[in-house]
Amino acid sequence: MATVSTAAHRRARAGRPVGAVPTALLLLGALYCLFPVCWVLIAATKSPGELFSTATLSFGTGFLDNVAELFAYRDGVFWLWAGNTLLYAGGGALLSTAVSAVSGYTLAKYRFPGRDAIFNLLIGGILVPAVVLAIPQYLLFSKIGLADSHWAVLLPQILHPYSIYLARIYAAAAIPDSLLEAGRIDGAGEWRLMSRVAMPLMVPGMVTIFLFQFVAIWNNFLLPFIMLGDDGKFPLTVGLYTLLAAGANQPALYNLILTGALLSIVPLIALFLTMQRYWKTDLSSGAVK
């Protein structure tokens, strides 16, 4: 233990010049990711007059006006869209997490005929981008009369092959077979095993899946764009898009779009900051093992 730590110490000291390159690369990566966010933040503070006439990185004076205007736009339709997004992302991610966790657990811990076939099918499903499925899904939902309903956006996002795959990997690693065996010997039924033994062990994995799905649904554009006709059911992405593509003879409402985009990522940032500790426990629990 001691030798390892001193070795690591020495390496860290000696390797400082070497470490500069990865650090610089990471910083560059961070800059690359954060710059657009900063740009949105700055641009959202500019009034329509300032947007294209002042320097790119200087703050404007119109942030509060933009916010007020955005909230007043079409009698506060922004809030309706925000509520819809929350419903789609929150509800969809919760349901998706539940389905993924149960499926992953089943695939990892039970042997039954067709298990590998199902799993291979799911792996194949990962390779098919969701974008390609949007139009066929729309045609299907139209057939069963569910197009242009909340379900049309929720249902297709619940079954997510990658999440199931992730849950299976996680369940295989996090739930020892011996623990399940012990539970069985003690007379626990399969339901009890799953809900009381397996699921608590899978919580960190489930948080990951939830976050993944939440962000994916929050940002999803094509599916709701195609599925929904009624603008009262639009999520924020599609709703803000109607401000951008306002027709050839209408100026795009850039200041409202930018402010809307900024406000719509605030919940995501908040979610990540609050959920982060689950990831930390995830990492540390792995380390102890």
Added chain:
Amino acid sequence: MRANRLGAALAVALTATLASCGSGEPTESPEAAQSPAATQDAPQGPVTLTYWTWAPNMDKIVEVWNKDHPDIQVTVSKQAGGDDAAAKFLTAAKAGNPPDLVQAEYQHLPSFIAADAVADLKAETAPIKGEFSEGLWGLVTLGTDAVYGIPQDSGPMMLFYRKDLFDEYGIAVPKTWQEYGEAARTVRKKDPKAFLGTFSSKDPGAFTGLAQQAGAQWWSISGESWKVGIADEATRKVADYWGALVKEGAIDDMPYFTPEWNKALNDGRLLSWPSAVWAPGVLSSNAPKAKGKWAVAPLPQWNAGESYSGFWGGSSTAVSAESPAKAAAAQFATWLNTDPAAIGLLVEQAAIYPAATKAQSALGAAPEYFATQPDFWQQAAAVSAGARGFTFGPNVGVTYNTFRDAFDKAVQNKTSFSDAVQAMQDATVADMRKAGFQLAS
């Protein structure tokens, strides 16, 4: 940009899907399409219609209708405009649940017709045909006997220019395109940082309008077959004219509606914009600093003494072929686009330039941005009357995408613009062949 790429992707995906399931489905029989009379006489209780549009404040305009017509209630669903809106409507129509009414841009209407997605309103619109100019009416009939939509707004093209800078540099408003070219050279000499104008390789609509002005006819229908003439003489003339100016460096080649374009407008580094009547809205939002410094004149002409123009943009109200209440929908669409009160609301609330001739001449105060030009609307009405007729084809999306690709390359490599026009022609013909349209050679 993002939107464009998305639209392209969507269009590709759509074409694939539609092509794969299109052939098997029976097309609607002509009897079913042309029997609105059956539904007209027996409205069962109040009818509810859904209406997809992107015109701002349309819900407020519709409220007025709903108050007066308790038996025909219209629900507005505000959509995003542009190419994506057309793709979305086509998908919905294919899936069997389109809205009853849809705002259809003129260039997309033919693709709706080819997909049997919109109804023929010939009987319902017979009394209102005279309300619109022939050029506009042709956009909704495609030169046939059928009527597929009611014109709502239009975009006759004019020349917008910086009056203050024109005066400063001693440039007279160009009457012909030749004079425009000379003025472009003068501007370069007076201020090396400024340009008279720019050629946008991203806006096929603008180029189409300019080609219309020169007398281009890209598509026409004779009997059952289509004729494609994108690479006709008029279009080549327009393309080569702009190509030469770009190559010479007399005008810039930055695309419209980009942040750098906005900035150039704001900074007075772009002195003119051949655009459509809706330009004041764009200018006031994208170049607020130059308010009151712009003026408008008719487009420069190809031959001195002519007064032709073309259309850039504009849309109609169409009724879905599958709508169960076509007659009611047609009634609403007629009211919306011909009733003086309704048009008044359209102008005031939705900021459109009305298609109806009488309404065009009734427009009063000039747009605020053009406050220095009190005869703005009179000019527009005069130009509108000289806008040439045009027929769009069923695959304008393909043509427009090829325009972007081919002209992007031509601008970048400074190669021949008329070759790019030929590329548009070839791609359009190939796509129509593949989709099974009959083509006259």
